[in-house]
Amino acid sequence: MYKEPFGVKLDFETGIIENAKKLVRKLSDMKGYFLDEQAWKELVEKEDPVVYEVYAIEQEEKDGDLNFATTVLYPGKVGKEFFFTKGHYHAKADRAEIYFALKGRGGMLLQTPEGKAKFIEMVPGTVVYVPPYWAHRTVNTGNEPFIFLAVYPADAGHDYGTIKEKGFSKIVVEEDGKVVVKDNPKWKE
Ligand SMILES: O=P(O)(O)OC[C@H]1O[C@H](O)[C@H](O)[C@@H](O)[C@@H]1O
Numbered sequence: 292m293y294k295e296p297f298g299v300k301l302d303f304e305t306g307i308i309e310n311a312k313k314l315v316r317k318l319s320d321m322k323g324y325f326l327d328e329q330a331w332k333e334l335v336e337k338e339d340p341v342v343y344e345v346y347a348i349e350q351e352e353k354d355g356d357l358n359f360a361t362t363v364l365y366p367g368k369v370g371k372e373f374f375f376t377k378g379h380y381h382a383k384a385d386r387a388e389i390y391f392a393l394k395g396r397g398g399m400l401l402q403t404p405e406g407k408a409k410f411i412e413m414v415p416g417t418v419v420y421v422p423p424y425w426a427h428r429t430v431n432t433g434n435e436p437f438i439f440l441a442v443y444p445a446d447a448g449h450d451y452g453t454i455k456e457k458g459f460s461k462i463v464v465e466e467d468g469k470v471v472v473k474d475n476p477k478w479k480e
């Protein structure tokens with residue numbers, strides 16, 4: 292009837308949560324995600340770097356329960372575009388989420404199904420509220436790992452398909468040493 296409460300240790304330096312399930316995404320797992328396909332191919336052939344790791348503590352997909360996870364998003368670029376997470380809508384689209392930045396610097400790209408986008412900068416201490424229905428992707432705009440914690444409903448699920456096909460309407464790139472958020476020339480409505 293009652294589940295057992297627990298506390299776990301989250302290491303703020305490494306992002307590792309003890310006893311968590313670890314997921315690793317390499318650049319080769321992200322075919323079609325970056326704008327510069329040639330730069331993607333070259334980097335995959337050269338070293339196929341790990342783009343990010345997720346340490347998740349997840350419950351059964353039940354309404355009312357909560358999951359939480361840290362993400363360690365490594366610094367790097369594909370062409371001019373900074374490394375990012377795949378990004379997703381929630382399978383149950385009306386589920387919200389909270390992100391809390393722990394280390395490094397970056398930001399979150401959010402987008403409605405109609406393509407209205409927003410970029411929110413994240414530094415240690417920034418808490419981001421992801422409202423229901425908004426897709427979300429994090430971006431590492433710095434030169435050290437960008438680490439954050441996310442808390443989300445256990446029944447939210449991930450819908451990757453829409454973002455995989457259409458991308459986000461904005462991209463985050465480096466131009467003249469600056470972080471620039473601009474329109475994605477490949478964005479399809
Ligand atoms: O699932 P991605 O879009 O690749 O993002 C990576 C991860 O970021 C956060 O930790 C979210 O809470 C996770 O649900 C998500 O899996």
Ligand SMILES: [Fe+2]
Binds near residue numbers: 443
């Ligand atoms: Fe999410």
